[in-house]
Amino acid sequence: MNKTLTIELPVDGLPSPAELPAHFAEEARFLLALKLFEQGRISSGKAGRLCDMRRVEFLLAASRAGVPVVDLQGDELTKEFS
Numbered sequence: 001m002n003k004t005l006t007i008e009l010p011v012d013g014l015p016s017p018a019e020l021p022a023h024f025a026e027e028a029r030f031l032l033a034l035k036l037f038e039q040g041r042i043s044s045g046k047a048g049r050l051c052d053m054r055r056v057e058f059l060l061a062a063s064r065a066g067v068p069v070v071d072l073q074g075d076e077l078t079k080e081f082s
Helices: 022-037 044-050 055-064 072-082
Strands: none
Touching: 022 055, 044 055, 055 072
């Protein structure tokens, strides 16, 4: 069973209808997934499922959107590039 969540948004808070992209719901799902992933609240796999993308496809889109997709620090970073 596929569960869904409906979010109500005030229309006057959105861009004018002329400015809305044809696939606004898809864009909104991607932006939500992107932000949750960026904050570390969901994995890249879950983010991809949220916006109906494969994990690698989501990671490539996230990178194009300027969101780092790898978070290596300290010893991990040194080890990766040694």
